[in-house]
Amino acid sequence: MPLTLESIRQDFPLIAGRPDLVYLDSTASSQKPQAVIEAMSRFYRESYANVHRGAYSLSLAATDAYEQARHTLARFIGAEPEEVIFVRNTTEALNLVAYAWGLHNLREDDEILLTEMEHHANLVPWHLVARRTGARIKAIPVTPEGRLELAALDELLTERVRVVSLVHMSNVLGTVNPVVEVARRAKAVGALVVVDGAQSAPHLPVDVKALGADFFAFSGHKMCGPTGAGVLWGRAEVLQDLPPFLGGGDMILEVHLDRSTYAKPPQRFEAGTPPIAEAIALGAAAEYLMGVGMERVWQHDRALLEHCLARLDAELPEVRTFGPRGEDRGGVVAFSLGDLHAHDVACALDQHGIAVRAGHHCAQPLHRKLGLASTARASFYLYTTFEEVDRFVEGLKQVREFFKDWL
Amino acid sequence: MPLTLESIRQDFPLIAGRPDLVYLDSTASSQKPQAVIEAMSRFYRESYANVHRGAYSLSLAATDAYEQARHTLARFIGAEPEEVIFVRNTTEALNLVAYAWGLHNLREDDEILLTEMEHHANLVPWHLVARRTGARIKAIPVTPEGRLELAALDELLTERVRVVSLVHMSNVLGTVNPVVEVARRAKAVGALVVVDGAQSAPHLPVDVKALGADFFAFSGHKMCGPTGAGVLWGRAEVLQDLPPFLGGGDMILEVHLDRSTYAKPPQRFEAGTPPIAEAIALGAAAEYLMGVGMERVWQHDRALLEHCLARLDAELPEVRTFGPRGEDRGGVVAFSLGDLHAHDVACALDQHGIAVRAGHHCAQPLHRKLGLASTARASFYLYTTFEEVDRFVEGLKQVREFFKDWL
Amino acid sequence: MSLLEELYKEILLRHYKRPLNFGVLENPTVRQPGVNPSCGDSLELELRLEDGRIAEAAWKGQGCAISMASASLMSELIKGQTLPQALELARKFKAMVVEGAEPAPELGDLRALAGVHKLHARVKCATLAWNALEEALKP
């Protein structure tokens, strides 16, 4: 049976079971296919035990399943299994880098280069580390079209820059940044390159080796996986010398009362009982996405986006959308309707069964730049249909009508 | 229908479905009741969305369920909901305290007081923080019976001690430490009191207010909950002034490119998308345990322990057990068989379908004190039967027979 | 009447378009910021307290229709009230929108916001100004 959009929708119980609902918030978190939900329940029902340290069969089987998931995730992003560290989410992954690498390597007046379109997850960890080390934060500006101002790089990329950390695909603008080029230039001044892949890993084919970065972080829950598990990929040579972040069981070699030595990567960075069932289910999610094909996921997002933008442009002049127009843009539509506040709009859409997010989407600096406290945001994924995009556009028209005196 | 041991066993699919298996490793991680597995699957199938920041009904329902779980966990340990921080596990909880409180408050020559029976999760985070701050680590000794040497406290509890962090119930010895007394004396010198409740929360009634501690950490997966979620409880007054640990979305008030301000507890300590489904399922686990009654869980563990120790003492003189004999001991039996190595013993027991753990159980310093590199460990929980304990004892006899030339 | 119509009434539109007491005071005795971290909306409330009463109130900020209208109506209602009276109004307003309690007559036009209770997502919008008020009046 060929994979059709309808068959994909049938794979997602919440999507299939709620024809009334138009779920347009996959950028915040995606729905889950039955294969993922079932991988998790089956593990608990049939073969659950803690991993590692177990001398009995059940625990070994659990360990195998957990390590198998690491292999799957490595395959998903073109990495080696030893380079895959299971964490809770993108946020923890970026904190791991900021703390473990940053506290160890940053000195006063060193520079941390971010961008104006970063998610708070790629800002706040650096603030915390900058305050402890005296390092300074700079940011690559965003153009009015919603792209990185690469021309500014020459001036920004001084020898003082020790780390460049940037988002691969913006969760507000949808922009896919030219990471390869930024990484190449950052490497030329000897900077570490960290990529926030929270939106790219779920939505487009990623090959971490080709990116030229040192770290790549993403969350399982945005890519059909469960909450509670994400991945930090680190280049083997960088992980080799990276000091630990969290301390505890399983990340050690020898522990004394007052000192300890640490295991090799990736164990060095997985302290305590990991999210075992979550990692296994995330493996199932990666398998599911590879089954569909990431290129196909990306093309589907792109097609929905173009359809949506075309209709909005043509039929709703009161709607302003943000983000670049072009191939370098994924299926995210942040928008505003006249001067109406995003909350009012999203709430009204919700009354029509259309779920969009409203707020700063954890990107306050970007919103400040856009001159807005918040935007509404519709986002698409492999289970989104053109008909749903149409319902969204029609819904927006009704909202416009409802609020006509307010506009 | 009264709750019988048989009905409890029927609640656990893996236990009910594997009559061949004698699962004696609940101290490493417990099995899960169907109610917990189903709470998680149902959430994904019927009402999944990201929490917070959502202006639509589905996200609000998810947020409500997540916050409801916080209330349930608060009730489980006698705390206020605002004092309950969802983390991955005990390990992360203790790292949170060590980093957020420790990096901020510890100075050179300050002292951190631990005990000789700590799990690595309560050692390594302090090592990391001690190295950064210049603070020093000391430990309360363990007596030959396996209890804390309280007599040493007078000398150890100097004015230099800024924090006392100790395990509530040892995962090797089963000892339930007199936390109330230690906390009272630690408070008298102005020290912060941190309790590792990884084993106590699952196995005995806990009332954090009565303990007199400032922090209490535990893991969901050891108390019938899923992997990927645990709790750090912090006294409201302490949390109020505690700087953040992980930075990112949802823990902030205002974010600028180079600085940020932080939300109130508990949000301040929950950066990024939390383990939503896991927290909800952990709520179901806490409800399940409260339904059975924690006092009953404890008494059941105790009865199994006494039965086990009595038979081992009487019938297997070659077996040496560790840990105190008395009311202050839970259902954990670490043991050795002659000079045989724990791995050989556990592996042989596994051939009889008996799952026990072998190793240092993440307590290398304690094992060094016991003069052993490793022990085997059988541990009990609410679904363990007397018959299983008997099968364990009989299994051990067969292992003794098999290895008679090796002993 | 739909939930939406129940909520977005004429009276709110008026306050949204022409908010009352929008701006700053000449000599405030208290200045209190308020933030709704979930959407980033923020406002700043200024009060001049005299003889245990709120002599003047003003506010500034940006937000959704609900939060702006709520702030506008609140600023008008609390003027002239004693501190205990103002706090009692806050309690009653919150009871209405958070718990769905019967709207108290003293809330006047603010009763138009009773529908917020059913639109759960908006509770934080409606209470933004009131939370700032409670903070401002903390001893």
Add this chain to the structure above:
Amino acid sequence: MSLLEELYKEILLRHYKRPLNFGVLENPTVRQPGVNPSCGDSLELELRLEDGRIAEAAWKGQGCAISMASASLMSELIKGQTLPQALELARKFKAMVVEGAEPAPELGDLRALAGVHKLHARVKCATLAWNALEEALKP
């Protein structure tokens, strides 16, 4: 024959009770610790390399029957081998216990450990000494 009997053979018992080359060398040229972090077992391997050969080997440590017997047998087998030969033995031993490959005749008595492959949990025990050897011979 049970898996257990297949593994715990007479030959292992002999090496467990009386390990060969247990101790330290007078003048080792390499000293390499090895740890199995999952159980805490550790050993220290000492080698004297001469003219590209392992002239002498000794080890010390504590561990389970499998890891002790494996270390004892290995220390005996590698004596006199060139470095490439020793590494090739390591490869063959690991192929046998990790992947379940047919035991190579060169492994001699170490073939008694073939059963480890089926007792998965013990692979790390059996390879403890061999991992240390590979580390020690790294260029």
